[in-house]
Amino acid sequence: MGNQQQSPIGIFDSGLGGITVLRALYHQLPQESIIYFADTDRLPYGNRSPEELIQFVREILTWMEAQGVKMVVMACNTCSAVALDIIRSEFNTPVLGLILPGARGAVRQGKRIGLIATQATVSSNAYKNAILEVNAAAEVWQVACPEFVPLIESNRINDPHTKRVAQKYLQPLIDQDIDTLIFGCTHYRHLSGVFKSILPSHVVCIDPAEHVVTATEQELELMGWKNTAPPMPTRFAVSGCPEQFAQLSQRWLGYMPTVEQVALQDFMTAEISVSATRE
């Protein structure tokens, strides 16, 4: 790779969730250039098997490396929970996940910790294990919330039905008298207004997005890779419909992005035939 400092950071999610990480990056690391990929053709990720998710992340990382990224931030808890270790062993680019930074942030805050996340993240127990590793005395309750991502992706945040669904998912955690709630899926920050209207006021919400961006900054400093030149405009790519993503993301970005479409599987096939020709 050439000049690492000026190379972009790659971030990815199944859809709109990663925008919460993107916004934290804009806020904390405004000088960095960013490539955002959303695998909208295959969302939601939350009900996928670990094998499928690992393969999806492999494809995304292969594409990201070809775009010349200096680092990748998994802006998806589901991928961080099931694919991070394997992917790190397969790629040279540094890859950061949300689980450990999020778990550390929660443990600093409280002892009775609730987690809302996708089914795949809950089933992996990744957050629970990470929290207990940092503080064995902490207690953790996990709730899988499969209805949230489809509601957010179909722009139904202010729908009364969404509030009823949130009430259903949060009540068991409120009954346990949690003091801390982790948004264990990057999409959920988009619902923070709904959560606030349901949760007792003493419950502190932890958004792992902010913590992974702090970890990203530390990593960049360590490597001497912080960008000092003016950043490039963020490049957006999706596997599904670019117009739909542009329309839906505008609300969270505050501007209408230009979005390109990428066919990851075709890209993988081309990569394989190029490397076969080289051999």
Ligand code: DGL
């Ligand atoms: N936003 C992702 C996460 O943090 C994935 C959600 C999904 O596609 O189910 O887990």
